[in-house]
Amino acid sequence: MSTSTDKPRIVLSLGDPNGIGPEVILKCLSDPSLQESCSLKVVGPESVFSFYQDHLGYQDHSGRVAAIDFEPVPTPDEFEVRPGMIDSKAGEVAMLAVSRAVTLCSEGKADAMVTAPISKEAISLAGYDFPGHTEFIADQLGAKNYLMMMVSDRLRVGLVTAHIPLRSVSERVTGVGIRRTVETMDRSLKLDFGIQNPLIAVLGLNPHAGDGGVLGTEDRDLILPTIIQARENGFNLIGPLPADGFFGSSTWQKVDGVVAMYHDQGLIPFKALSFGSGVNFTAGLPIVRTSPDHGTAFDIAGVGIASETSLKKAIEYAINIVQKRRDAIEIG
Numbered sequence: 214m215s216t217s218t219d220k221p222r223i224v225l226s227l228g229d230p231n232g233i234g235p236e237v238i239l240k241c242l243s244d245p246s247l248q249e250s251c252s253l254k255v256v257g258p259e260s261v262f263s264f265y266q267d268h269l270g271y272q273d274h275s276g277r278v279a280a281i282d283f284e285p286v287p288t289p290d291e292f293e294v295r296p297g298m299i300d301s302k303a304g305e306v307a308m309l310a311v312s313r314a315v316t317l318c319s320e321g322k323a324d325a326m327v328t329a330p331i332s333k334e335a336i337s338l339a340g341y342d343f344p345g346h347t348e349f350i351a352d353q354l355g356a357k358n359y360l361m362m363m364v365s366d367r368l369r370v371g372l373v374t375a376h377i378p379l380r381s382v383s384e385r386v387t388g389v390g391i392r393r394t395v396e397t398m399d400r401s402l403k404l405d406f407g408i409q410n411p412l413i414a415v416l417g418l419n420p421h422a423g424d425g426g427v428l429g430t431e432d433r434d435l436i437l438p439t440i441i442q443a444r445e446n447g448f449n450l451i452g453p454l455p456a457d458g459f460f461g462s463s464t465w466q467k468v469d470g471v472v473a474m475y476h477d478q479g480l481i482p483f484k485a486l487s488f489g490s491g492v493n494f495t496a497g498l499p500i501v502r503t504s505p506d507h508g509t510a511f512d513i514a515g516v517g518i519a520s521e522t523s524l525k526k527a528i529e530y531a532i533n534i535v536q537k538r539r540d541a542i543e544i545g
Contacts, residue, residue: 216318220252221239221324221535223528224284224317226310227257228329230294231303232509235265238329240521241528242281251532253518254323256284257310264294269517284317286310296515304335305532311346318500324533325501328376329524332507344376347495359497360397362470363480363506364530365487369406370479371398371496382475383431386418388439391472395443395450398470405534405543411469414459415440415452418474424454436474456482491522492527494534501534503527 215385225241225361229233238255241247255262262281286309292302314326328346336343343349351359354403355367373394374385397415402411415436423432436453444450454464456473460482465471473479483491491506505523512521 220250221532222252222254222322223531224254224256224326225528226314226326226328227230227255227261227307228310229303229307229332229335229509230257231296231298231300231335232330232332232479232508232511232514234307234329234331235261236269236514236517237325237521238262239265239269240319240519241520241525246527247525247528249524251528252282253291253528254282254317255394256304256314256317256326256381257286258302259283259285261294261306263536268515280507284313286313289347293541297511298334299338299511301333301335301338304332304339304341307331308336308339308341308349311349315350315500318502320478322324324535325503327524327531328502330505330507346504347375347493348497349504351498354498354500356498358393358397359495360394362398362399362401362492362493362494362496363483365483365491365506365507365526367469368465368483368487368491369402370483371470371472372476372479373472374475375424376476379475379477382543383418386431386435386474388435391415391436391439391462392443394472395448397497398472399448402470405494405496405537406469407537407540410449412449412451412467413470413472414454414464414468415450415472416459416474416478417440417453420455420457422432422455424498467476474501489522490526491523492530493528501531503531503534509512 289302289305317323318326347361360371361375373390402408417432419429423429426433431455440450456478493504495502503529
């Protein structure tokens with residue numbers, strides 16, 4: 214068990230071995246400032262990183278292949294690294310690494326996990342019936358009230374619905390779902406970000422937040438009553454707010470968190486405002502998990518031009534959240 218003075222132990226799952234995950238991990242491992250602030254272990258086959266070290270020429274100052282602390286995972290028969298290719302065996306390797314990272318955190322052998330990007334298509338081909346990392350990790354942990362949050366400096370966006378088709382959104386936006394999202398975000402802002410009395414903005418579902426029912430009744434009849442009830446229960450909320458005006462007028466800078474009703478409503482403005490420096494954080498889990506805000510970028514895999522900025526930010530956020538949780542335990 215680590216203490217508040219120990220360096221946080223961070224495990225990095227390799228992501229899809231045919232994507233940019235291994236490359237950006239290698240770039241982060243060459244950053245001495247990260248090595249000073251935490252202990253880093255890579256979860257995945259050593260052969261994948263040997264391939265990219267040779268392919269991209271990552272060596273230490275003495276000319277040798279840089280040493281990496283590995284937590285190995287098995288590889289399927291006939292697996293090979295093929296940059297840019299969507300492949301079921303690559304999807305299997307990626308998810309085996311994620312599963313092992315979850316286990317290390319659950320058993321107290323690591324303080325946080327940072328996941329490099331996976332391919333939803335590749336993991337589906339490998340037989341995993343999950344729309345992404347977040348749902349798989351929550352299932353592994355038996356977590357029910359978890360929340361996908363995108364964070365970057367002052368901008369923190371949580372989603373009532375996440376990886377579902379747009380046609381399903383209106384029926385999946387419920388009072389229970391909104392309340393759960395608000396409660397999980399509020400708790401995380403206090404525990405993981407140290408914000409004493411967070412102000413949360415709740416976005417409307419329809420254009421113009423329904424315009425008084427002219428453009429849809431969900432905002433008037435569902436979202437507003439839910440907000441009013443949550444306020445009565447002590448939550449500091451504003452809304453429902455039209456999403457376009459909220460982001461366009463920079464009102465987001467005046468709040469501590471934003472609850473969006475569906476994926477693109479929250480993530481399009483988030484990525485427009487902070488792409489490359491944003492981080493995906495899963496609130497409400499018993500472990501700390503972060504991820505970069507980009508995908509596998511198969512089109513540039515193995516080329517050597519992928520930016521490690523977002524992965525580095527994800528590691529830094531993981532370190533900070535681990536310390537916030539340690540501080541909260543010490544306080545009491």
